[in-house]
Amino acid sequence: MKIASYNIHKCRGTDGKVRPDRIVGVLGEIGAELVALQEVDHRFGKRIGLLDPEALRAETGLHLLAQSDAPEGHGWHGNALLVAREPQSYRRLRIQLPGVEPRGAIIAELDLGEGPFRVIAAHFGLLRRSRVSQANVLLSAFTWMQPMPTVLLGDLNEWRRRRRSSLSVFEPLFGEPHPLPSFPSRRPIFPLDRILGWPRGLVRNLAVHNTPLARKASDHLPLTAEIDVEKTGVAIRTVAGHAEG
DSSP states (O other): OOEEEEGGGGOOOOSSSSSSSHHHHHHHHHOOOOEEESSSSSSSSSSSSSOOOHHHHHHHOOOOOOSSSSSSOBTTBEEEEEESOOSEEEEEEEEEEOOSSSSSEEEEESSSSEEEEEEEEEEESSSHHHHHHHHHHHHHHHSSSSSEEEEEEEEEEOOOOGOOOGGGGGGHHHHHOOOOOBBBBBBOOOOOOEEEEEEETTTEEEEEEOHHHHHOSSSSSOOEEEOOOHHHHHHHHHOOOOOOH
């Protein structure tokens, strides 16, 4: 299954123009079956979503799993999920994240036909101390959940490595991150966007989607990867069954 994470920067491109159609075009280029988006709503006022769901579905086959309580909103603190087909099962949880500015994460447990898996999608803060607190909240939530293949992805706003990185708390479970430069889109230097997986080996073929359209549509480049939910899910159930026995 191909997945992606994409901060669409409220559809404002590197030329300063707000063009949702360019974001839809990039999503069409990627061809992912699940996408975590960040900055999908207007920041102030009614928090109206910036994408056209009908155009999105028509041009990419993706549809929105809306997280917002607002009738015209798309995301929870700007986070939203897109899927290529209707889930066979779907359960949602939203978590407020600590920090100087309001942040949140969405947790979705769903089955798109290959078996159940979990998605934790977030947009971390700009301050390191906020990111450390936010990472610890998500790690704590994960450790209390039922074991299932889990993807943690989003704009985690971290470019430091090893002990200096606020993401180091994830390493014992999710492994060492493989940072790929995704920001700024015109000349990417910083690996702000991440896709992590549990158990180790779930996420493979991690790549940055770097095309002329992607370099113009947002200030971030999308990050893509592949996951094998069915294979990993069987392994987890086998281990869990032995533990219970």
